[in-house]
Amino acid sequence: MEFLSKVFIDPFVDMVAAPDFLMQVVWEGLVSGVLYALIALGFVLIFRSSRIFNFAQGIMVVFAALTLVGLHEVGVPAWISFALTLGVMFLLAVGIERVVLRPLVGQPDIILFMATIGITLFLIGGGELIFGGENKRMITEELGIPTGSVVLEPFGGLLILEQKDITAVIGAVALVVALLAFLNYTRMGRAVRALGDDHQAALSVGISLQTIWVLVWFIAGIIALVTGIAWGSRAGVSFALEIIALKALPVLMLGGLESITGAIIGGLAIGVLEKLFEIYWGQPLLGGNTEAWFAYVLALVVLLFRPQGLFGEKIIERV
Amino acid sequence: MLDGAETYITEDGRTIGGTVMEMRNITLRFGGVTAISDISFDIREGEIRAIIGPNGAGKSSMLNIISGFYTPQEGEVWYRGSKRPQMKPYEIARQGVARTFQNIALFEGMTVLDNVMTGRLTHMHASILSQAIWRGKAEREEIENREKVEEIIDFLEIQSIRKTPVGRLPYGLKKRVELARALAAEPSLLLLDEPMAGMNVEEKEDMSRFILDVNDEFGTTIALIEHDMGVVMDLSDRVVVMDYGRKIGDGTPDEVRSNQDVIDAYLGVSHD
Ligand SMILES: Nc1ncnc2c1ncn2[C@@H]1O[C@H](COP(=O)(O)OP(=O)(O)O)[C@@H](O)[C@H]1O
Numbered sequence: 100m101e102f103l104s105k106v107f108i109d110p111f112v113d114m115v116a117a118p119d120f121l122m123q124v125v126w127e128g129l130v131s132g133v134l135y136a137l138i139a140l141g142f143v144l145i146f147r148s149s150r151i152f153n154f155a156q157g158i159m160v161v162f163a164a165l166t167l168v169g170l171h172e173v174g175v176p177a178w179i180s181f182a183l184t185l186g187v188m189f190l191l192a193v194g195i196e197r198v199v200l201r202p203l204v205g206q207p208d209i210i211l212f213m214a215t216i217g218i219t220l221f222l223i224g225g226g227e228l229i230f231g232g233e234n235k236r237m238i239t240e241e242l243g244i245p246t247g248s249v250v251l252e253p254f255g256g257l258l259i260l261e262q263k264d265i266t267a268v269i270g271a272v273a274l275v276v277a278l279l280a281f282l283n284y285t286r287m288g289r290a291v292r293a294l295g296d297d298h299q300a301a302l303s304v305g306i307s308l309q310t311i312w313v314l315v316w317f318i319a320g321i322i323a324l325v326t327g328i329a330w331g332s333r334a335g336v337s338f339a340l341e342i343i344a345l346k347a348l349p350v351l352m353l354g355g356l357e358s359i360t361g362a363i364i365g366g367l368a369i370g371v372l373e374k375l376f377e378i379y380w381g382q383p384l385l386g387g388n389t390e391a392w393f394a395y396v397l398a399l400v401v402l403l404f405r406p407q408g409l410f411g412e413k414i415i416e417r418v
Numbered sequence: 419m420l421d422g423a424e425t426y427i428t429e430d431g432r433t434i435g436g437t438v439m440e441m442r443n444i445t446l447r448f449g450g451v452t453a454i455s456d457i458s459f460d461i462r463e464g465e466i467r468a469i470i471g472p473n474g475a476g477k478s479s480m481l482n483i484i485s486g487f488y489t490p491q492e493g494e495v496w497y498r499g500s501k502r503p504q505m506k507p508y509e510i511a512r513q514g515v516a517r518t519f520q521n522i523a524l525f526e527g528m529t530v531l532d533n534v535m536t537g538r539l540t541h542m543h544a545s546i547l548s549q550a551i552w553r554g555k556a557e558r559e560e561i562e563n564r565e566k567v568e569e570i571i572d573f574l575e576i577q578s579i580r581k582t583p584v585g586r587l588p589y590g591l592k593k594r595v596e597l598a599r600a601l602a603a604e605p606s607l608l609l610l611d612e613p614m615a616g617m618n619v620e621e622k623e624d625m626s627r628f629i630l631d632v633n634d635e636f637g638t639t640i641a642l643i644e645h646d647m648g649v650v651m652d653l654s655d656r657v658v659v660m661d662y663g664r665k666i667g668d669g670t671p672d673e674v675r676s677n678q679d680v681i682d683a684y685l686g687v688s689h690d
């Protein structure tokens with residue numbers, strides 16, 4: 100009886116008793132969720148245009164953040180480092196298309212997936228060789244990102260919003276909006292959407308596979324850089340950053356591999372739910388640290404009932 | 419410049435111009451299989467050129483070479499008077515060569531309207547930047563493209579399914595949507611791979627009428643593949659006949675019909 104109450108009653112009583120704290124928890128969850136959504140979006144774009152499940156997305160976050168910080172360390176001004184890092188991510192996209200995708204076009208999906216594992220290992224090795232393996236500080240202030248906090252008093256309580264989190268959310272939302280506008284209203288964007296559907300058809304209407312691939316990998320690179328800065332500001336820059344990119348996996352399981360809406364809603368939902376679970380159930384009942392696994396369990400449970408994910412096209416077996 | 423052949427007027431008053439596309443001594447192999455061996459023929463401005471032959475004759479392979487999906491081991495492709503360098507399919511599409519596929523290649527998740535709209539991609543020029551800066555120009559381009567697409571949708575009588583996702587359409591209509599997408603590109607050369615395959619009699623008649631109308635009203639040069647000899651004879655100005663990767667006949671429908679090799683090839687295979 101007492102246990103049931105702890106699971107089904109107490110957490111909600113706590114939520115209602117301290118609504119300001121509940122808001123704080125939801126906010127923290129949203130900040131993570133926005134970043135999960137962004138990374139998942141990078142996955143979705145690459146998957147839709149090339150059927151490749153990009154295992155390297157996580158390490159790209161680390162690599163982008165390390166490049167940014169590394170350039171600044173050797174004396175390059177922060178904003179120029181930012182621009183140069185964008186350039187590096189573009190070259191990386193061109194390189195991946197040339198060296199990995201182009202020779203492997205038409206190979207089974209699993210081969211391409213393995214190739215992205217290859218890219219991952221290459222970036223880990225290259226990153227460590229150039230930048231070393233130790234934890235670095237993100238150049239948050241140098242980039243002009245405010246680091247103070249905003250204090251609100253909802254319901255006579257206290258809600259503290261870190262300015263760098265606010266900046267991260269604004270940046271991520273702006274990037275998502277820009278991406279959606281690009282996909283829906285530009286020639287290239289339409290081509291990206293078309294390409295995912297049928298390669299032959301896409302070629303026949305004049306779409307260049309190579310151009311689109313470079314483009315989507317570059318977009319994934321930009322996403323990696325933005326996420327790297329946002330997360331690096333909170334936790335420092337190290338190879339551990341890759342973990343947060345892996346959170347995109349349950350997001351994709353929830354949202355479906357091909358749905359842009361699914362990636363966004365899935366990301367936000369996982370960010371918020373894992374935080375709520377950790378604070379109201381995980382810490383009091385399970386000794387905490389549930390954020391490491393909660394998202395995966397949630398995704399698995401959803402998959403039991405909807406194998407195509409929440410937003411994926413319904414899979415109909417042809418018989 | 420068009421080379422060679424002289425312009426003439428057909429019985430039904432259409433003008434057939436000089437050579438647009440010329441295949442010279444094309445040989446295509448897949449491993450040990452020779453799909454096409456040493457074939458030459460030309461396609462002239464404004465004509466309907468048919469390629470016929472039994473299954474496996476190499477017809478689709480030939481169309482794939484013209485549209486750049488396959489690269490022949492030997493031979494040359496001449497386009498509008500000059501030798502075409504090796505080009506990718508999307509580059510050839512941008513040159514004004516549009517096509518349909520034997521096994522239908524549509525964007526299944528998109529609506530009919532959106533599918534046809536992708537046919538306009540080669541006509542869209544405004545970049546992201548210019549779209550942001552010169553909104554007016556980009557909007558005008560978008561309106562023009564939409565008008566053209568609606569025109570084609572009306573022309574092919576598919577208004578009622580404009581908003582339907584293509585995946586839900588029956589086979590015959592999919593073929594028509596694919597034709598619509600190819601036409602949206604306003605191609606100078608249109609390649610159709612078995613546009614009537616798998617259709618019932620009524621659908622075949624509709625499709626034949628559309629093909630004739632496209633050629634007549636837009637003056638589009640058309641190369642089409644057809645398995646069935648009867649249909650082709652009514653449609654085309656000139657016919658190439660292929661069998662086992664070789665060319666066994668080339669000429670007007672009447673000439674081809676009376677060609678002994680062609681008769682043998684068609685009697686030799688069972689076709690219904
Ligand atoms: N991509 C390919 N790979 C291997 N063999 C092919 C390929 N495309 C066509 N072929 C072979 O080439 C020959 C001609 O095929 P095709 O051009 O499709 O004939 P048709 O269209 O006249 O029926 C066949 O033997 C076919 O198996």
Ligand SMILES: [Mg+2]
Pocket residue numbers: 477478479520
């Ligand atoms: Mg064929």
